[in-house]
Amino acid sequence: MLTLTPVVCMLSGIAFSGLLDLFFKEDAIQRPEESEPEESSAVSSKLYDKAGRVPKMKHEQQPRETDPIGPNVRSIILVVIMLLLMLFAVHCTWVTSNAYSSPSVVLASYSADGSRQILDDFREAYFWLSQNTADHARVMSWWDYGYQIAGMANRTTLVDNNTWNNSHIALVGKAMSSNESAAYEIMTALDVDYVLVIFGGVIGYSGDDINKFLWMVRIAEGEHPKDIRESDYFTENGEFRVDSQGAPTLLNCLMYKLSYYRFGELKLDYRTAAGYDRTRNTVIGNKDFTLTYLEEAYTTEHWLVRIYRVKKPDEFNRPRIPVANRLVKSTSFSSKKNSKRKKGSIKNKPVVIKGKRLSKQS
Amino acid sequence: MLRLLPVLVIISYAACAIPINSNIVNKNVDRIIDLNSQLVKVTASITLENTGKDPVSNVLIFMEPDAQGSLAFISAQDALKEDLKLEPIKVDGLKDAYEVKLRQPLNQGRTAGINVEYVYTNALQPYPNSISQKDRQLVRYFGNHYFYSPYKTVKQTTTIMLNSRDIENYTKLKPVSQQDTTITYGPYNNIEGLTVDQLVVHYENNAPFLTVTRIERLIEISHWGNIAVQENTEIYHSGAKLKGPFSRYDYQRDSSSSHHSIKAYHTVLPAAAHSIYYRDSNGNISTSQVRSRKDWIELELRPRFPLFGGWKSSYTLGYSVPSYQYLFKTNNNQYVLKMRLLDHVFDDMHVNELETSIVLPVGVKNIQLKTPYEVQRLDDEITYKYLDNLGRIIIKLRKENLVEQHIQDLEITYDWQSVLLLHEPILLSLALYALFVFVIIYVRLDFSIHKPEHSKTQ
Incomplete structure (x- = not known):
């Protein structure tokens, strides 16, 4: 469409000019010295080789003198043309505001009653990043969002739209397609603080990261063929699916987990089951899982952008502190469990002694 | 216990x-x-x-x-x-x-x-x-x-x-x-x-613990009949800090009204305010509602994201008011501006730092300032707007630790000649006049080295 537009514009310009030529000639026809420009055109027709341009005979000019189109018709048509052109300006403004300048970061939709609904999730997430993360936080995301994060969130990204080094992109792809613990190694090596994924399953946004995921796998496979194999992410029938039939490697990779974390509990409406993905029109396969190395930092209103914080090593793998070095010392507690009593016991369990009144605690 | x-x-x-x-x-x-x-x-x-x-x-x-x-x-x-x-x-x-x-x-x-x-x-x-x-x-x-x-x-x-x-x-x-x-x-x-x-x-206490860490209020006077107000606001949730993750799922399920997070708040603008905008560094914030009340305009502002303890956000809110409600002529060439030094941001607000700047028109003299309470007056600055060669004086006031009771009027009295209203149009006409004169002279002069044989091509 975009390439056709100039052509259409040119042609319509010519058409309008021809139309106006026809209806604007009122004065020229009624003037008596009309034959003079006619002569000059005859001269020019001699200069340029134009086929079929013969000076007109007197009897041929006769019907034009009478002017078959009356002045009223001319003015009406002129007004109509002018109105059309003005309407076109209005139309152009509308098109520009709707089709051409409608930014893809703001998703606008129209509900049944004509009111406009704006899904501003991208800007919401990027503004959250810019306000509530450390200034030097590094964000890992697929390269598509690199410039957006740099421009709107003002945070450092690992890869962006102008990353020419394929191994960088492949490393991010590898992190996204590995399982959580393998991804954590890559993320700590890259000093990642936050991970950002785009998830369209709630609103049915088709350009999300799960739909782009095969590319991440392919690019990762290109650089790390030993660790990532594309075939692992397909079912035996060669299908890419996220439901319970899906390949286990896919259902446990980082991208899947980050996209669907706690989505399995979400019921979108009463008709669909919990964890129904609107983009892929299935109920997701792996619903009940927790994250060990990451925690949800922010999810936008329509779940479109999900941001996770990468935990520091001491947050999930807390080393044992010797009792002597502990700041908070617990009271001596010895387990009453032995081989006989496997059941748990309640410490300081109240015992009811019959026939005696419980003395009041002072 | x-x-x-x-x-x-x-x-x-x-x-x-x-x-x-x-x-x-x-x-x-x-x-x-x-x-x-x-x-x-x-x-x-x-x-x-x-x-x-x-x-x-x-x-x-x-x-x-x-x-x-x-x-x-x-x-x-x-x-x-x-x-x-x-x-x-x-x-x-x-x-x-x-x-x-x-x-x-x-x-x-x-x-x-x-x-x-x-x-x-x-x-x-x-x-x-x-x-x-x-x-x-x-x-x-x-x-x-x-x-x-x-x-x-x-x-x-x-x-x-x-x-x-x-x-x-x-x-x-x-x-x-x-x-x-x-x-x-x-x-x-x-x-x-x-x-x-x-x-x-x-x-x-689940009341919003929202602190305005800094508010920059800019008032611009135009004697053509408009006063533009712009407020750059930084807000911070000063309540208990959020520990652990933020879960959107839990947040959507929790429908109770009393929650320590802040979803939205109401700002009161003057009844005559028009051309209101609410934006931040990423452009227009599409989640705001304007409701006209009898004596004021109520603006429901929703930050882009709900604020939890320790989270912050910032935005710019601007509007215009007609000057006849705030600018009065006392005698011949003397004018008095009566405007709020600080305006309402939200109920029970707490403002850490306020900086109010008042941009006066071109060529004012004899400025007198009367503040409702003691404020720190910073050095005056001069700004240049479009077609401005004289510059406009900015009066800057600063105060810390303010609450609702500080929403009071400030008075600025200054002398100003109404002829100065024509300063910019005259400047523009003179510039255009000079340009046309130059073009007229330029066209009439012949700078060509070689004189063409035909003065007219056709």
């Missing part, structure tokens, strides 16, 4: 610079401490009695030396609700001390009533100071069981108003009673002056 035993501390100030008239006695003090919001609002109705012989015209008001938070506002009124003059004085060991000038001297054996109202900010401390998303926000208030005064108090009661029934704990200095959301202490009789006995209330 934490049990806080009341500790009686009597501090006597021997080294007070100002002599305390021991003849004055607080016959009765009714104190209401309002802890409904993030602020501590105290209203004390004091009945003073002069037991001495000499008439008394000044009364001292002291604030506790170890009070939490900072005093943002204080005012005193007499029994007829007329404002009394308060003058800050310096007393050793006290942060805030004031001297109230009574309207009429208090003679021997007579009584007079004064109402003192003051607001403390940052006085409520979230405890625990970090909570997870589904926890309730609990805060602690540290106060004094007794009215802090340099004079002896014969009888006093204190009422504490809370916004929830969930009170974890409060000090129980008898007689004390709790009814629904109010705690009443007292009456206590014959308490010596400057007595401090710590009062602690630990209760649930």
Whole structure:
């Protein structure tokens, strides 16, 4: 469409000019010295080789003198043309505001009653990043969002739209397609603080990261063929699916987990089951899982952008502190469990002694 | 369970610079401490009695030396609700001390009533100071069981108003009673002056703990009939910090209205405001609602994301008002601008830092400034707008720690010639005139080296 537009514009310009030529000639026809420009055109027709341009005979000019189109018709048509052109300006403004300048970061939709609904999730997430993360936080995301994060969130990204080094992109792809613990190694090596994924399953946004995921796998496979194999992410029938039939490697990779974390509990409406993905029109396969190395930092209103914080090593793998070095010392507690009593016991369990009144605690 | 035993501390100030008239006695003090919001609002109705012989015209008001938070506002009124003059004085060991000038001297054996109202900010401390998303926000208030005064108090009661029934704990200095959301202490009789006995209330407070860390208010006057106002606001959730993850799923499921996160708040704009915009560095924020009320415009502002403890956000809000409502001509060439130094941001607001800049029109002279309260005046600046060669003076005012009571008018008087209105059009016409003259001359001159044979091509 975009390439056709100039052509259409040119042609319509010519058409309008021809139309106006026809209806604007009122004065020229009624003037008596009309034959003079006619002569000059005859001269020019001699200069340029134009086929079929013969000076007109007197009897041929006769019907034009009478002017078959009356002045009223001319003015009406002129007004109509002018109105059309003005309407076109209005139309152009509308098109520009709707089709051409409608930014893809703001998703606008129209509900049944004509009111406009704006899904501003991208800007919401990027503004959250810019306000509530450390200034030097590094964000890992697929390269598509690199410039957006740099421009709107003002945070450092690992890869962006102008990353020419394929191994960088492949490393991010590898992190996204590995399982959580393998991804954590890559993320700590890259000093990642936050991970950002785009998830369209709630609103049915088709350009999300799960739909782009095969590319991440392919690019990762290109650089790390030993660790990532594309075939692992397909079912035996060669299908890419996220439901319970899906390949286990896919259902446990980082991208899947980050996209669907706690989505399995979400019921979108009463008709669909919990964890129904609107983009892929299935109920997701792996619903009940927790994250060990990451925690949800922010999810936008329509779940479109999900941001996770990468935990520091001491947050999930807390080393044992010797009792002597502990700041908070617990009271001596010895387990009453032995081989006989496997059941748990309640410490300081109240015992009811019959026939005696419980003395009041002072 | 934490049990806080009341500790009686009597501090006597021997080294007070100002002599305390021991003849004055607080016959009765009714104190209401309002802890409904993030602020501590105290209203004390004091009945003073002069037991001495000499008439008394000044009364001292002291604030506790170890009070939490900072005093943002204080005012005193007499029994007829007329404002009394308060003058800050310096007393050793006290942060805030004031001297109230009574309207009429208090003679021997007579009584007079004064109402003192003051607001403390940052006085409520979230405890625990970090909570997870589904926890309730609990805060602690540290106060004094007794009215802090340099004079002896014969009888006093204190009422504490809370916004929830969930009170974890409060000090129980008898007689004390709790009814629904109010705690009443007292009456206590014959308490010596400057007595401090710590009062602690630990209760649930889910009111928005929203602090405006900085607000830059820019007022631009145009004598063509418009005043443009723009506010750059930085907000911060100063309640208990969010611990652990933020879960959108839990947030969507939790539909209870009382939650410590802040989803939206209301700003009040003048009724004549138009061309309102609400945006931030990423462009227009599409989640705001304008509602016209009879005397004002209510603006529901929703930040891009809900604010949890420790989260911050910033935005720009701007609007225009017609100048005839705020700009008045006093005499020949003198104009008075009466505008709010600080405007409403949200109810029970707390502004850490305010910087108001007023851009005056081109060529003003003889500027006089009258502020409703003491503010710091920064150096004047000069800005250049479109087609401006003279520059406009910017008056910059700064103040810290403000609350709702500071929403008051400021007055700027200046001299200005109305001919200056034509300054820019004349400048523009002159420039265009010069350009056309230049073009006319240029066209008439022949700069060609070689004269063409045909002066006309056709």
